[in-house]
Amino acid sequence: MRVALVQAPIDVSAMLAEVSTASSGATTLFLGTVRDVNDARAVDGIEYSAYEAMARRELETIAREAEAQFGTPHIVVEHRIGFLALTDISIAIAVSHARRSPAMDAARYVIEEVKKRVPIWKREHYADGAREWVDPTRGHAEVRR
Amino acid sequence: MRVALVQAPIDVSAMLAEVSTASSGATTLFLGTVRDVNDARAVDGIEYSAYEAMARRELETIAREAEAQFGTPHIVVEHRIGFLALTDISIAIAVSHARRSPAMDAARYVIEEVKKRVPIWKREHYADGAREWVDPTRGHAEVRR
Amino acid sequence: MLFRAQLRPGDRPVEFFHMATVRVLLFASYAEALGTSSLEIEVGAEPRVRDVLASVRARAGATQLPPSPLVAINERYARLDDPVGERDEVAIIPPVAGG
């Protein structure tokens, strides 16, 4: 199990290699990426910031919860912070397990919990020059992936 | 949407690039890999064979069903056939979507249906030299990932 | 295939059957059991999937086939009473294990 906040682009192949084991029959990778429209506004990038020490701690707590719940010690989570352009990967979650259900369930658990608990924020940059902090609690259903 | 049966190792990075679009907020990748134990026997490789024309057709049908059900046109599925060693990728399913749930649900749908319907067979090579065709209907729960 | 001879009024119809030849594909454990991956099977007129299977069962090694194996006609799953045409490709499908 490993979690990290990173500034550089996330290396997905390295993460897949990291969770690969001879006893894995299934590997799930989830990627969050910056998309061009949110709430019907054209987006051209997102600035991610974090309460870094706490974000790392929460990511680790979540990964340990997933491991306990689904029996999946082979979990790697990386969240990128800084300015990300369209299609850049903001989060990558890789999980492997002997069987497919635990691998899929664990990855899903991690992304759902990250969205609820990890102190990371994003400020969207819109094509019209405006910039706004995203507040998923404001009922902007489209903010949720 | 694209499906393929391949002989060469599956290029996961290329598949992720293939489903990536500026309007994707989430990408899911599922990998099936050859593992070292099945039904408590030590495995050192698996020979995959297929009724190739029908397997391609079924894969395509399944991908279209996922697309219709989850609104996910960006699906790529590759299944490898031939002899695979431990940790080799036998199937890769990549799906992207604006939001995460359809991407995850579609990938899961595809792998579940593949296991039920696509005419592909595997013959496990065991460390003791024996070789056996895997029959998931024989109640070998461990055969399922 | 069924041919009818030209009849005169009052004649009883006379039917000439000929045997249909169907190509059958075998895979994986079934191919191993029967020692081949394809067969040419002779069946009666208007054959159905069950007739093709019955004919395959007469072959050596076919005891390993289950009572109702999966069958496909022209790359699509079929039922036991689906009709089989002479140019159809019938495949007997062992339990699938892909993924």
Next chain:
Amino acid sequence: MLFRAQLRPGDRPVEFFHMATVRVLLFASYAEALGTSSLEIEVGAEPRVRDVLASVRARAGATQLPPSPLVAINERYARLDDPVGERDEVAIIPPVAGG
């Protein structure tokens, strides 16, 4: 923090309060609203999270804080009536939007 003087029998206890100084971290929209990412806040003895928040609310720009923002003490989510120690790091957490 609370100090008690040495008492003689029959004396009423005399308590000497001093103001506690708490470090408060602000992030994202909250940091923007208050124009800073950290504050030193003076609060009364035995402060709780709600006291720290009340003190932050007195600052310019704090009207943008919601009635009950998420708060963490030393990198763990806390409740409004959790006690805050003088060396604790209190963070006021805007709605999270990671992933």
